[in-house]
Amino acid sequence: xxxxxxxxxxxxxxxxxxxxxxxxxxxxxxxxxxxxxxxxxxxxxxxxxxxxxxxxxxxxxxxxxxxxxxxxxxxxxxxxxxxxxxxxxxxxxxxxxxxxxxxxxxxxxxxxxxxxxxxxxxxxxxxxxxxxxxxxxxxxxxxxxxxxxxxxxxxxxxxxxxxxxxxxxxxxxxxxxxxxxxxxxxxxxxxxxxxxxxxxxxxxxxxxxxxxxxxxxxxxxxxxxxxxxxxxxxxxxxxxxxxxxxxxxxxxxxxxxxxxxxxxxxxxxxxxxxxxxxxxxxxxxxxxxxxxxxxxxxxxxxxxxxxxxxxxxxxxxxxxxxxxxxxxxxxxxxxxxxxxxxxxxxxxxxxxxxxxxxxxxxxxxxxxxxxxxxxxxxxxxxxxxxxxxxxxxxxxxxxxxxxxxxxxxxxxxxxxxxxxxxxxxxxxxx
Ligand code: CTP
Ligand code: MN
Ligand code: MN
Ligand code: MN
Numbered sequence: 001x002x003x004x005x006x007x008x009x010x011x012x013x014x015x016x017x018x019x020x021x022x023x024x025x026x027x028x029x030x031x032x033x034x035x036x037x038x039x040x041x042x043x044x045x046x047x048x049x050x051x052x053x054x055x056x057x058x059x060x061x062x063x064x065x066x067x068x069x070x071x072x073x074x075x076x077x078x079x080x081x082x083x084x085x086x087x088x089x090x091x092x093x094x095x096x097x098x099x100x101x102x103x104x105x106x107x108x109x110x111x112x113x114x115x116x117x118x119x120x121x122x123x124x125x126x127x128x129x130x131x132x133x134x135x136x137x138x139x140x141x142x143x144x145x146x147x148x149x150x151x152x153x154x155x156x157x158x159x160x161x162x163x164x165x166x167x168x169x170x171x172x173x174x175x176x177x178x179x180x181x182x183x184x185x186x187x188x189x190x191x192x193x194x195x196x197x198x199x200x201x202x203x204x205x206x207x208x209x210x211x212x213x214x215x216x217x218x219x220x221x222x223x224x225x226x227x228x229x230x231x232x233x234x235x236x237x238x239x240x241x242x243x244x245x246x247x248x249x250x251x252x253x254x255x256x257x258x259x260x261x262x263x264x265x266x267x268x269x270x271x272x273x274x275x276x277x278x279x280x281x282x283x284x285x286x287x288x289x290x291x292x293x294x295x296x297x298x299x300x301x302x303x304x305x306x307x308x309x310x311x312x313x314x315x316x317x318x319x320x321x322x323x324x325x326x327x328x329x330x331x332x333x334x335x336x337x338x339x340x341x342x343x344x345x346x347x348x349x350x351x352x353x354x355x356x357x358x359x360x361x362x363x364x365x366x367x368x369x370x371x372x373x374x375x376x377x378x379x380x381x382x383x384x385x386x387x388x389x390x391x392x393x394x395x396x397x398x399x400x401x402x403x404x405x406x407x408x409x410x411x412x413x414x415x416x417x418x419x420x421x422x423x424x425x426x427x428x429x430x
Contacts, residue, residue, distance in 0.1 A: 012059065014077035015387075016379040016430035017420060019062040023198050023429045027060040027067055033090050033099045034060070034083060040102045043111040043122050054375045056083035058430035067091070110134035116161055118267070118352065119149030152236035152267055156350035160267070163201035164351050172205045172268055172353055175233055176224075180209055183223040187211045192370040193354070198426040204352035208370055210363045218242075220357050221262045228266075235350055236267040242357070259394040261366065262357040271348045362395050364408045369394025376423075376430040384418055392418070 013019055025031070038053035059078040060067065070088045073079060079087070089096040102108050113135050114125035133139050136157050139146075146154065153160065173191055180187045190196075193206030209224075211217045221239050228234045242262040358366035369377060384392040390406075391398040397406045397417055408414045415422045 012062065012076055015383045016055070016058045016062070016376055017383050017423065019430070020423060020427035021058060021062045021376070021430040022427055025061045025063070026065050027063060030060050030067065030087055030090055031057040033086055033096050036099050036102055037086065039112070040108055043108070043115065043125070045122050045126075051375075051378070052080050053083060056080060056087075058375050060087075061430065106134065114139070117150060117157060118153030118160055119147060120153060149236070149238060149265075156235065156267060159350040160352055162349070164203065164205055166195065166200050168270060168351060169195050169202065169205045172270060172351060173207065175228070175268070176207050176353070176355065179224045179227045179231075179233075180220070182227050184211060184216060184220055186213070187217065187220070190367065192356075192367065193372055196371045196425045197373065197429050199429075204354055206354045206370060207356070208363070208366055209355060209357045210360050210366075212360055214360045217357050217359055219262075221264050221355065224355070225264055225266075233268055234266055235269050237264055238266070239264045259366075259369065261394070264355040266353045266355065268351045268353045269348050270351045273347075358394075361407075364410050364414055365392075365396055366394050368411045368414055371425050371428060373428060373430050376428040379430065380418070383420065388418055390418065
């Protein structure tokens with residue numbers, strides 16, 4: 001039977017920040033196809049094209065029902081000619097030739113594999129690709145000089161490409177909280193990024209740290225990092241101090257899209273216990289366990305070759321005799337760990353963690369700016385500039401007509417300043 005025209009008569013606003021975009025939606029097949037093309041454009045450093053595909057995908061994510069025919073799309077915003085063509089193809093044939101060609105292209109596969117290395121961006125990956133380097137192994141063999149981030153990225157490649165689970169995020173949160181409270185009691189820690197939007201997995205875990213007494217948060221990050229390092233929780237970290245003072249522009253106009261908060265991009269060493277749950281201290285490794293593989297429980301005898309960088313002669317780091325890993329995710333972890341440079345199974349995994357410190361007066365802006373999604377953020381800034389003559393950043397909101405900064409102590413107030421209906425984090429999955 002012919003699908004109805006219900007969607008065509010629904011008026012859908014054109015900015016993603018005007019719409020509710022839940023995590024689970026009705027048009028996954030279409031948005032997956034468009035996301036591939038967006039990703040390909042981004043990897044080819046064609047930002048405009050990438051954004052066009054992302055906007056089209058975000059529109060489909062916000063629709064209240066499944067699109068069954070192209071006629072249902074009449075009158076909807078954000079759907080450019082190219083996106084519409086792809087959508088029609090998928091609706092009619094189940095697949096899009098362009099998407100299939102992209103997915104199977106050597107260049108796309110290589111660019112994805114190489115940018116999947118922490119510390120490697122599209123420019124670097126493209127240069128390597130043109131030298132014939134297509135995989136992390138090719139890169140390892142090439143003898144290229146890598147920076148510290150890239151060396152860590154290569155070393156923990158498999159693990160960093162395993163999704164981080166919600167329970168792992170919670171465990172990391174407990175560690176971060178202990179670290180922060182050890183050096184600054186009263187500081188507040190908030191889970192941001194994808195997990196705040198309700199995602200069950202992520203590529204990393206993001207935290208925002210602040211303190212109600214403005215100024216107390218200054219210089220907090222190096223202290224937190226020292227504490228974490230002393231406890232053996234960090235495999236890699238790069239801390240950047242804040243740069244409010246060096247900047248000649250107002251706080252709403254950072255030189256780039258990058259904000260000027262004190263931040264730390266890191267790789268945590270997260271212990272995993274026998275049920276895939278995480279134990280908090282790097283030292284609490286228990287013995288007498290088994291590894292559960294697809295073929296049932298098996299006991300692995302670890303060799304005593306420990307490549308753990310946190311093993312020091314003065315603090316013996318016992319390897320587990322055996323390790324029980326249960327559940328799908330745990331099996332994947334144990335598979336990866338079993339194939340890593342470690343000759344025995346490990347009881348920890350590497351997890352990417354981002355930490356950001358904001359002054360209390362900027363907290364609401366930082367929270368809004370770091371909750372994402374990236375497209376939702378972009379749309380908020382575009383709305384602010386084009387519809388309200390305001391400049392929004394993760395630091396502030398500036399009204400160019402009234403030539404003044406608009407204060408806010410909550411996200412709700414920022415949406416109100418912008419003349420937008422409040423959209424909760426779980427509906428910012430554009
Ligand atoms: N962000 C930022 N500046 C950066 C990196 C990230 O402002 N240098 C913001 C992004 O705009 C996003 C949030 O931080 O809103 C989280 O970014 P990221 O961790 O990359 O994405 P997530 O949405 O958390 O997705 P994932 O689950 O894959 O981590
Ligand atoms: Mn066709
Ligand atoms: Mn994230
Ligand atoms: Mn992040």
